[in-house]
Amino acid sequence: MTKTVDIESTEEKWADLIALAREGTEVILANEGEPLAHIVPIKVAQKKRIMELHLGQAWMSDDFDAPMTEEFREGKL
Template sequence: MTAVQKTVDISVAQMSLQELVNLVDEGTEILLTDGNNALARLVPISQKKSPRIAGLHQGEILTTNDFDEPLPEEFWTAGA
């Protein structure tokens, strides 16, 4: 899905911050400008996530039988 982008001058953004936040929440990216100079981009912190599917990548991660054994002492002291 391609995000919609809207360009807003910083002087206008100061008067309509809540409206801009609502647009960002709906998926619109806001490019804040000062005249012709781009200053910042407002984007959502995180996208809506789809539910996780159990077993989707079953068998793709392998571990050895000793994966939870203590590491040797030289692992901790090497380079000290």
């Protein structure tokens, strides 16, 4: 949901605007109807990432950095 607020009415309402963002509402700050900025809620990651969870499951070939052959570059392989 999005709410547009004129900047003249925001001076004493910052706590209310921040509360709206916490609830998931995007707040657009406007001056005489022209959008100037917006306050958006931060999306927090659902899960904590685990270092080395898939260690050893991916590999890089020894010729990874080697120049491509002309056939490969042109899509003829």
